[in-house]
Amino acid sequence: MSFLQPLILAALPLIALPVIIHLIHQRRHRTVPWAAMMFLLQAKRMNQGMARLRHLLILLMRMAAVGALIFALSRPLAGGWWGGIGMTEADATLILLDRSASMETQDLQTGESRRSTALGKLAALLDGERAGGRLVLIDSADDTVRTLESPRALADLPFTSATATSADLPGMLERAMAHLTANDAGRADVWICSDLAENDWDPGSGRWAAIREQFARLKGTRLFLLAYPQPPANNLSVRVANVSRHTTGKTAELSLDVEVRHGAGEGASGGTARHLPLEFEVNNVRSVVEVELDEQGASLQGHRLPIDAKLEAGWGSVAIPGDANPQDNRFHFVFAEPPVRRAVIVAEEAQAGEAFRLALAIPPEPGREHAAQVLSPARVGEIDWETTGMLIWQAPFPGELVADQIERFVSAGRVAMFWPPEGPDDGSLFGSHWTGWETAGETPAQLAWWRGEADLLGHVGNGDALPVDELKTYRWRALEGPGTVLARLANDQPLLVRAATDQGAVYFCATLPTARCSSLERDGVVFYAMLQRALTEGCRPLATASQREAGRGALGDRDDWSLVAPGGDAAALSQRGLQSAVFRSESGGNWAALNRPKAEDTAGPMPAATVDALFAGLPYQRIDDTVGNASPLAREIWRMFLLAMLVALIVEAVLCLPDRRVASKRTSEFAPATGAAG
Template sequence: MSFLQPIALLGIALAATPILIHLLNLMRHRRESWAAMMFLIKAKENSSRMSKIRRWLTLLFRTLAICALSILLSRPMASDESSLINFSNQKPEVLMLVIDRSSSMQKKFLGSSKTLLRRGLEEFEQFSKSWPESKLVVIETVFSETVILDEIETLFSREMEDFFGPTDSGGNLPFTINKGLNWLEDAEIGHVQILVISDQQESNWKIRENEQLIRNIKDKIDSKEGLWKLRFLKLESAEINNFSLVCKTYREETDKFHPTLLITGNQKNTQSLAVKINVNGKLSNLKCRFFPPSTTWTPAISLSDQPPKGWIKISLPEDSFSKDNDYFFTYGNQEMLKVGIACKDEHTRKFITAVCNLDPERIFLNETFSLKSKKLKENDLLMIQGFSSPEEDSQILKFIKAGGRVVNFPDFDGNNKPQTFQNWNAIESASKNDFFQISEWNRNQGIFANTANGRELALPYLKILQRKIPKEGETLAFYKDGESFFRRKTIGQGVVYSFSTLPNRDWSNLGEGFVLVPLLIRIFDESSESPALKLLECGESASLEYNELTPITGNPNQKPSVNAGIYKELGKFFAFNRKTSESQDEMLNQEEMKKTMSSNHILWSEARANSLSFERAEIWNLFLIIMLLFLLGEGLLGLPAANFSFGAKRQ
């Protein structure tokens, strides 16, 4: 319970007034001995005892009535966080808000014209009214840096939109929450109330990748034994008619550009979509036949009469949610991909060399490459297999941090020595009749995505006899037992791709090529441009480093870390797009998360559709009734008692 006029509570001190008056009245009377008194004492003994009880009850009711009047005038407020029954809630030192700023938070809130993000901020505003004197701290999923607010209105100010406003980025909520808890620990905050506002889209939790972080969050909250409270507030979006657009891959020719686009919609009918094509500001239209629930479309966009380098914007027709209707490209930036190979296993080296030679006009194979040459930066992509010295590991790590990419295969020896850029489990072997099999991977995006015509990679047909599991990075494909077949790890501006087996017959049939060839070609595609020129997504680490670029499309003040569009610097074009995973509508399984994060100090709730979830009500009318009841009781006790004499009746 809190109060709108807490100064009125000083009136409780006046509750002592009836007691003082009673004591003063006692001092006014003196005791005098009277001979006849001894005859009256026995007669009045029963009546005197009852009279004392009535006087003390009258005094108590007068005191409580004054207390109720003081509380009434202070305008008490009740909420879910504090009630009349439980006054033990200690005022928190800090109220922390964790904001999911992913693009999906721009959908409309259920039964409202406001976005999920706006409604979440209003929920926190109402939430904070229960503790008006607590310090306000905010952390969000794009920059994951804590911001201390002087006042709650700062959340809604136009000047702070870069930090609290809408974005085209994704999010990693466990990472952001854990970082917020670390800040609280470093600041030695005792009592905290934490509110997480999110639509709880599964792609922003990355459950498998963040298993350890999620356990850390639960352990940190439990270790505070109730001083830290964590509340997840789910914001439900309204049902809308929507189409979304993402790019699976693209191909450039001298005078044409061929993007392979995935168009997804919740419409049930086949229809023709009028798609807008904007090439360097010149508009045209193409028709796309949409077949529900999704259609793969590869238009041929003419680049004739266009400059050698430029940009392209493809837009679907306007619908109920326009944030996922656009996709941006640049063209004319591609150069030959320089590849260096350092493999101790001869089978692996020959196989990779053969794949590189499939496209000699696009891939330059550095046949003289050696890790000992210390000229790693002359390459764009390194293919590494086998043990390397600490000095070589250090050189490789510098290469990766500077933007290089590495495809890493395990050492075929039993050497478990960790690399500076990857750690490995011990070698495991399977029987010839019981292979290690792959059962799960991301079929919608990335290097394991289905082909343009919707076919899956033949991963289930791999027969793996030996494996060595990489420990670090995001798992993109899983074995049946849940172990990682392939991991992707970002270090600085570069990436490490780690396989768990070799294209060697003693290890697997990966060398047959039906899986490894398309995977390597897709890795070549991802690596074929420098990090500054390839397609990037908002909110990624690379986008944060390019916030000084000049926008060509959209708002002149927008930043690539939060807004999709085309940007330019020194004659080079950069395309930043909405996070692809934001187009996936799968929601977090809340029941499973409740089991994983089972704690009395972690609460899960859903935002109300018709009112704010933490809305409080004034309860002064309750104290008015209580005061009147006390006054009524005091009045009844003041009535004269009937003087019945049972002995007189008998006579």
């Protein structure tokens, strides 16, 4: 609780005034000669219980009335979380704003979203509370830590506008932590505005332990979580799972797989099926198809939309009628001829090269053009870097010229995968270099740990894990260098490492697929999945039409892309790639459709216990708010204290009332009784 007139609180000792007056009153007694002492002594004996309690209550009520009056005059500010905000001002206030797509859930009556509600309340609170102190904004869609001049600007900044991205709350807290540490902030309030979506918070991440530990070290830092955990009512989301263009003779058509899903926690309770209109828009031509919506949602597989045969590439969108969250009511897509999945294998060992070629020769999608070329290290000059999606390098690290070429190749978003050469190799690339070969002995080494939630060894689409645990390794070559370990052997040696790069991807695998080194080729499944996933990622920049998840870096070089849809005011350059939109590159004629991540459609809020566990041991205050709620976070509550004072005075007056029976008898009591008996 804070106060607009805190100086008046200096009068708080006046609460003791009734007691002091009572004591003075006791000392200023008068002396009365008294005859009926027997009744007075009886009364004193009787006055042991309720009467004494009544007198104490009277004193208490008087003290409460004085206290309430002082508090009312000091104009207190409070919200539903009394005492959450201290009376002293923080040196720095950090706002961690979740700008994920789910934060755009609206109150249909006011049109206010969770994000705008939170921003409005924070602006009002901080405008009144923080006359000084630094105000810092960390938003989920950008890495930049921004210092704001005034909280009033919060609602109007482009960095606080709606996005179709997902959020990384642990990452935001890490950035906040780094900022506080670097700036030696002293007393700091950290406000986190979020809807507690599970995908954004990633409560299972190992980073939380470190975050808790680091924040616990920062004395004077308080965490406030302004949460909007209520799921939206009757919210639907639409998504295009797959789009492909087919040509039959002189006609062409698009084949679309469309999914409509209920929001988190909805749909399972049953209810009658209803029809939902889906509006398709392709090349400014609109059509509507009705689908039947059941408990699971609706699915439209292989829906065909005829298009102009001459339209080889373009964009479109699918929309559902407006509901609670406008961010998930439209899904953009682009289409074009898919690129050739081209991989180049540079192998010093023919057997290994053949193993790579065989794994890459079978495309995961039938009908897609693909090519896998095996070259010896001497023929590196024959590589067509422009049309290649992935480079597999099983040879000593190349010289400087080729190394530069490979780095540019990776910077263009492609994938390079390095496998160990048989012979000695003194070179290094991407900060890594090979050491000597090691042998497992009689018992082959197996993987002790691998990252199954994402990347090359991630689970397959239906959630099943790859049979990585069956993989056997007989020989491996240790790798030294920085990078993220994706798989580790039982002896703690890394088997698969991803190097840190801004664009593209670089992998190092410490063994070979051949039977002498591992069971990769023999078992096949893991080997095939690894290579095809890497190739898919590497070919993505080659596609002229690509579906991408909105987010920072989704467009790479933002200057090269121009907005195609939706129409209207173009977003600021810094915000490009964060909204759901269709872009076309000015240089190569590529198309990109940016949409929200899939998890934003389905992820529900975390349970309160989970949130509390994430902040366990930290000075954290959770404030559950509802979207569209107009009541301010902090408001003047002097009326409440005035009312409390009145109540205290009324109670005091009631307690002071004389006994009615005695009062009514006073007049009749003294009628003399004459001649009682005769």
